[in-house]
Amino acid sequence: MVERIIPDPNPNPETEAFWEATKDGRFMLRYCGDCGKTHWYPRAICPHCFSDSSEWRQASGRGKIYPYSVMRRAAVPYAIAYVTLEEGPRMITNLVDCALDELAVGQDVELVFKQSEGGYAVPMFKPAG
Amino acid sequence: MSTKGMAYVVGAYEHPTRKATDKSIAQLHAEVAKGALADAGLTKDDVDGYFCASDAPGHGPLNMVDYMNLNVRHVDATNTGGSSHMIHVAHAAQAIAAGKCSVALITLAGRPRSQGQEKGAIPRADNPLQADFQWENPYGITTLNIYAMVAMRHMYEFGTTSEQLAWVKVACSHHAQHNPNAMLRDVVTVEDVVNSPMVSDPLHRMDCCVISDGGGALIVTNREIAQSLKRPLVKLIGAGEAPKGQMAGAVDLSYSGAAWSGPRAFAEAGVTQADIKYASIYDSFTITVVMQLEDLGFCAKGDGGKFVSDGNLISGVGKLPINTDGGGLCNNHPMNRGGMTKVIEAVRQLRGEAHSAVQVPNCDIALAHGTGGGLGTRHASATLIFERE
Numbered sequence: 001m002v003e004r005i006i007p008d009p010n011p012n013p014e015t016e017a018f019w020e021a022t023k024d025g026r027f028m029l030r031y032c033g034d035c036g037k038t039h040w041y042p043r044a045i046c047p048h049c050f051s052d053s054s055e056w057r058q059a060s061g062r063g064k065i066y067p068y069s070v071m072r073r074a075a076v077p078y079a080i081a082y083v084t085l086e087e088g089p090r091m092i093t094n095l096v097d098c099a100l101d102e103l104a105v106g107q108d109v110e111l112v113f114k115q116s117e118g119g120y121a122v123p124m125f126k127p128a129g
Numbered sequence: 130m131s132t133k134g135m136a137y138v139v140g141a142y143e144h145p146t147r148k149a150t151d152k153s154i155a156q157l158h159a160e161v162a163k164g165a166l167a168d169a170g171l172t173k174d175d176v177d178g179y180f181c182a183s184d185a186p187g188h189g190p191l192n193m194v195d196y197m198n199l200n201v202r203h204v205d206a207t208n209t210g211g212s213s214h215m216i217h218v219a220h221a222a223q224a225i226a227a228g229k230c231s232v233a234l235i236t237l238a239g240r241p242r243s244q245g246q247e248k249g250a251i252p253r254a255d256n257p258l259q260a261d262f263q264w265e266n267p268y269g270i271t272t273l274n275i276y277a278m279v280a281m282r283h284m285y286e287f288g289t290t291s292e293q294l295a296w297v298k299v300a301c302s303h304h305a306q307h308n309p310n311a312m313l314r315d316v317v318t319v320e321d322v323v324n325s326p327m328v329s330d331p332l333h334r335m336d337c338c339v340i341s342d343g344g345g346a347l348i349v350t351n352r353e354i355a356q357s358l359k360r361p362l363v364k365l366i367g368a369g370e371a372p373k374g375q376m377a378g379a380v381d382l383s384y385s386g387a388a389w390s391g392p393r394a395f396a397e398a399g400v401t402q403a404d405i406k407y408a409s410i411y412d413s414f415t416i417t418v419v420m421q422l423e424d425l426g427f428c429a430k431g432d433g434g435k436f437v438s439d440g441n442l443i444s445g446v447g448k449l450p451i452n453t454d455g456g457g458l459c460n461n462h463p464m465n466r467g468g469m470t471k472v473i474e475a476v477r478q479l480r481g482e483a484h485s486a487v488q489v490p491n492c493d494i495a496l497a498h499g500t501g502g503g504l505g506t507r508h509a510s511a512t513l514i515f516e517r518e
Contacts, residue, residue: 007266040378041260067282069274069330073328074269093268
């Protein structure tokens with residue numbers, strides 16, 4: 001089966017630490033030392049309270065499908081989704097290693113990394129097993 | 130300070146082209162400017178304010194003012210995608226009320242079809258430097274699947290069906306049959322829509338708007354100049370704008386920025402949903418209309434699917450006629466930006482100049498609403514309420 005080519009994320013100085021961690025199989029979230037909230041996508045300044053004392057913590061990698069959609073008009077059909085992470089935030093991702101016609105809103109999913117074109121480890125999700 | 134009743138739309142022009150292989154983008158901007166000025170009964174030399182968004186190549190007003198050789202004392206390049214030109218109307222009213230200009234020209238133009246974009250399933254042409262890019266681009270984000278996820282969630286939360294969404298397209302097709310410039314003039318049925326190919330679950334091909342070249346322009350002016358012209362008076366009485374994004378991860382796809390922009394516009398106008406005789410509702414996709422009608426308060430949250438069904442949006446048939454030009458779903462979606470044409474058709478309705486088959490009788494108050502950007506990621510909602518004086 002032909003695999004979908006995953007475009008590179010284009011990291012920048014603000015996000016390099018995130019992509020460095022993914023090389024070791026770790027999926028990191030930002031936690032604010034002042035307001036205590038976590039957020040997605042990762043930023044230097046907390047988007048809840050504008051504190052600059054956020055820190056990285058490893059996420060559980062567990063979540064649920066919020067909604068998804070299977071793109072049929074592509075060389076290789078694929079599923080995009082919002083996943084609600086166990087830690088709270090919702091992120092855009094892909095659902096992989098699954099039958100595209102058997103996905104469901106609310107389904108439990110777990111983290112898996114897939115390699116992008118340029119070799120980045122991109123966080124994605126598959127049905128929890 | 131409210132700008133209620135301080136600005137009038139006196140010129141409105143929709144370019145008749147839907148594929149402009151033989152024209153430049155700047156040329157299209159100038160053609161729609163010329164058309165709107167002629168419609169108003171004004172000339173190029175009367176323009177002292179110019180508004181455009183990123184569909185104008187280069188630095189927006191800088192390049193376009195020079196190209197058209199305008200002499201203006203106020204410019205605004207607010208860019209919120211397809212709702213830009215609706216926000217321009219509100220900002221023009223503010224500039225006019227503040228005395229910064231007296232005749233504002235707003236233009237939109239582009240040629241995505243001629244440039245080879247024939248469908249919306251391709252990745253968005255986003256800037257790799259924008260903050261969200263690296264968190265979305267690897268996942269194959271397109272305009273289509275962003276909106277599709279909103280539809281999927283709406284179906285899950287509220288029980289909305291594909292057949293209900295299809296009614297939006299059916300209504301637009303009933304209107305488009307009377308528009309000689311419309312890209313798709315065939316009347317379609319609910320069955321046609323749900324049997325068209327699935328493109329991004331749960332959206333079918335016919336849940337999606339057209340991709341067209343062309344553009345449109347508006348002239349906004351003050352009361353004194355408006356009253357000196359020979360056109361029916363279309364007055365802006367309420368406006369609201371609201372960006373909505375992913376809220377730092379607290380994504381909620383059950384509502385759009387219309388839930389914020391709508392109440393602002395209604396409060397300023399001092400009218401209610403029951404007063405609206407006609408509504409132009411941005412129809413990038415069928416789900417967009419359902420979501421916006423709920424958020425604007427035309428029905429309760431979650432009841433949008435029922436509300437749009439059974440011809441309720443068809444002029445002469447239903448309670449709330451929308452998009453009587455055929456909308457983006459059937460008529461025109463120039464440069465992938467549908468706010469401009471939404472205002473133009475609302476102006477036609479208020480003037481009594483819509484096609485006789487779709488003209489709403491005694492149309493004295495109309496609403497135009499748009500969503501620019503991605504309904505499921507980040508967008509800007511704009512609501513305008515107009516009254517015929």
